[in-house]
Amino acid sequence: MPAEPTAPPFQHDHVLDACFLGPYGENDALLERILVEFLRDHVYWRRNFHPEDPPAIGTAASLHPDYQAFEARMRRELHQLSAALKRSMPFHSPRYIGHMASDLLLPGLAAQMLALPYNPNNVTDEAAPVTVDLEVKVGLQLARMLGYPSDPARVDCAFGHLTSGGTLANYQALRLALALKAFPLALRTAGAPGLDLPDDDWAAFNLGNAATIDLLGRWQAWLAAQPPRERAQWHARVEAQRIEQLGIAGFFAAHPQLRLPRVLAPITAHYSWSKGVKMLGLGRAQLDLLPTHGMRLDADALAEHVQRCARERIPVLLAVAVLGSTEYGTIDPVDGVLAAREATRAQGLDFAVHVDAAWGGYLATIFRHEDGSLREREAIAAEFKYFPSPPLYRAFAALADTDSVTVDPHKLGYLPFGSGAFVCRDHRAMDLLAERADYIFHGEAPRDYLQRFRSLGQFIPEGSKSGAAAAGVYVAHQVLPLDHRNFGRMPRSTVRCTELFYERAQRFAAQVAGYLHARVPFEPDSNLVCLAFNPRGNRSLAQANAFLWRLYERLRPDVHQPLQVKEFFGSVTTLRPELVGAGPAHEILTSLGIDADADADSDGGALVVLRHTLMNPWLIDRENGISYIDRYFDFLMRCTAALLDRNPPA
Structure with missing residues (x-):
């Protein structure tokens, strides 16, 4: 023994x-x-901003009865709030x-409080010239922690942004997965030339994220080479066929041989997934909640379920693994979810894999060297009595091969509430979520990574968001880098x-x-x-x-x-x-x-x-x-x- x-x-x-x-x-x-x-x-x-301007509030203003009455009311309300x-x-x-x-x-709290009087709005660099950059860098910090490519010079560098919490980050994962899954069909229906598209709708709908991102890049390159008028015409033609333009009902009416895709998640998943499929318009009936084994997703049940989907030609949009369930803190076999996807690819069924690590994401710091590489299990185990078990280690090691992750800095990141995060493995996919608002965003999207995402509002669900929260997360990660020694x-x-x-x-x-x-x-x-x-x-x-x-x-x-x-x-x-x-x-x-x-x-x-x-x-x-x-x-x-x-x- x-x-x-x-x-x-x-x-x-x-x-x-x-x-x-x-x-x-x-x-x-x-x-x-x-x-x-x-x-x-x-x-x-x-x-010191135009010191030649005189003070607008006179030095004697504080002596006026109205001023003093206002101060008294403010102090009374603040005292009551403090007491409550x-x-x-x-x-x-x-x-x-x-x-x-x-x-x-403290570094996150102080940085957020420091930034609050500046009131930056991280929708664009015009409203937040400093903190937009910090938010994009937070995404890179989290990507490195997860094992995703985090060098902006890489063509496949990851991208992340902050959200109000894990619910909105999970919704962003659904939006991106649906955009990626539907885009090849838009190209095929529009008759986009020279792209070697799949022969039928089922194959196009199951192309896979990596292949779709490559297809998107080739389409963008072809468009860029066209004269301006033809470029605009082809762009409009494809956009008219996208699911973002047609909506769920219109898109699937145009492709009647396709069924609505399913979202797969363990029955222990957070209720935000039920909210998400409703908000997306898929409906709660398309969320398949799978059984657990020991409070962790049963990988065999998942594998059997996706095999059945492949046989019956039921599309799968997204499979979710939970890295730290909200109720129990248990960690699903992320590697098992990836293996189930790999097994069905040969049968023509592909789907995105998302990890809901709202709770457990920051545990990944234990598994990372300072250079972002994965530590050996034996080195980690020497620091504990039981942790990490071999299945748990495999789950964290597999994060690098997933498509997107939800992480909540306001949980195990010890930062103020209102700081969730969504991270996708390849930033190029975000082009499919880009929104135009001419009064905020100007000109063509730049190809330089950091410059491109300075117009952050094009890619995120929110229209306005706190730059102070981004400052808090960024400074906390700078003071305590996301590795095992810090x-x-x-x-x-x-x-x-x-x-x-x-x-x-x-x-x-x-x-x-x-x-x-x-x-x-x-x-x-x-x-x-x-x-x-x-x-x-x-x-x-x-x-x-x-x-x-x-x-x-x-x-x-x-x-x-x-x-x-x-x-x-x-x-x-x-x-x-x-x-x-x-x-x-x-x-x-x-x-x-x-x-x-x-x-x-x-x-x-x-x-x-x-x-x-x-x-x-x-x-x-x-x-x-x-x-x-x-x-x-x-x-x-x-x-x-x-x-x-x-x-x-x-």
Whole structure:
């Protein structure tokens, strides 16, 4: 039997001490100095823009009664807001282990606050001459982290941009996948010459992203060589046949032998995919949710599903792998999704592969050297006790071969909300999403990479967007480059804490075994761990869930009470049989002493569990010798014993 793996020493990382404001506000003086320095710098900038202009606000203005009354109203409202915000969740504290939020990185927070008074609008370089460049560079930073080509000199360099969050980034993935899939048909229907197009609509609709991007380049080169009038005529002729012009209904009416394409995703995928297919006009019926194995996409089920699609000539638009599910943090076999696509290409079925890494994307920093190359699994494993398993390593290694990725800097990037990101592997595909707005964008699109994307609004869903958010993400990545020696310090620390939490959960289960069933229903892949409970002697799923809800009352916020009355904050979710699989769900319930067969219809068969997001860097406080993980399980022991009228174990 192999020896129990040994965890490496858990040492205090003093770099992390400077990264955040801190649970106790320890770095308040640092943040205050930065903000005052750059507020003054902003004011000096204003004063030195045409200093010959006189001040528009007189020096005596502050003495006028109307001025003073306005200031008093403003101060009153700000004081009321400040008081109300004290009821906010204490995301900064290691006592908060609920949703996907934690303290904010100081460089990102300070940079965003620094940029706010300039109010840049990252739709075009005319409204944001500085921060548009920063956003394009953020895309390159993220591309490098994922293993995509990130050198703008490369013809196939990746491209990324920020969004309000992962939902909009996933929608952008759908838009781009549909544009790529439909474009060869537009060329074929328009009779575009000299391009060696596929013989029929099915083949054209399944050309594949790389081939379509090559086709797009050849079409653009042919157009450029034509006289201006012919160029305009051919451009208009092809545009008239594009799905973006005809719409879903018109496009498929023009190609009646084609069926609406399907989007494939694991049943654990975020509900943004349901939103996305509706927004795109495909409809919810075209979203096929596939089963999981151990809460991770069942690669065999996916392979069988796409084989059936190939046999029945059902187009597939996009297959989604989730790199860190929102509810459970589990990581799908990205390599298995790519293998399923490769197997169906010979049968004439091709589709895009997108990774929804809104949660787990920044874990990729653990897997990257400073030069962007992939680290060996053995080197990574030496830093942990269990992480990464071979399947998990293969999933991260396969990111480089996917077509697009969603990443949320406002999750494991520790940056303010409103900072999601979409990254596609080849920037040339973005030509198919380009929109024209003559009052903003002028002239032909430049071919230089950075110059081209300065007109960012042509390519993104938004019409206006915060440049300050881009400044925050860019500066955070510059201070902490996205590799294992820099940014990787944070996910490394929290994954180590997750391993400790997992082991502490096993000890807790043994300690309370006399009066409570407790277990981790499935092993964690990332920084999320779930816990399931059931009082000893209870066989009812409904009663087990009722007990969990009573326990959760000790962990949930209460707007009618001060935050300080709560020792810890957590969250809950449900394990539904359709998510887990009937067999694993039955095994979990049985292991908890619940009669799964007798109570199968209760609560829809769903088991309520505690969900813990372990992303705070100070869950293990080496400075003060405190383990908030131990404190949390001591708290759980007291709470569960009290709810069952038992004395907590010694």
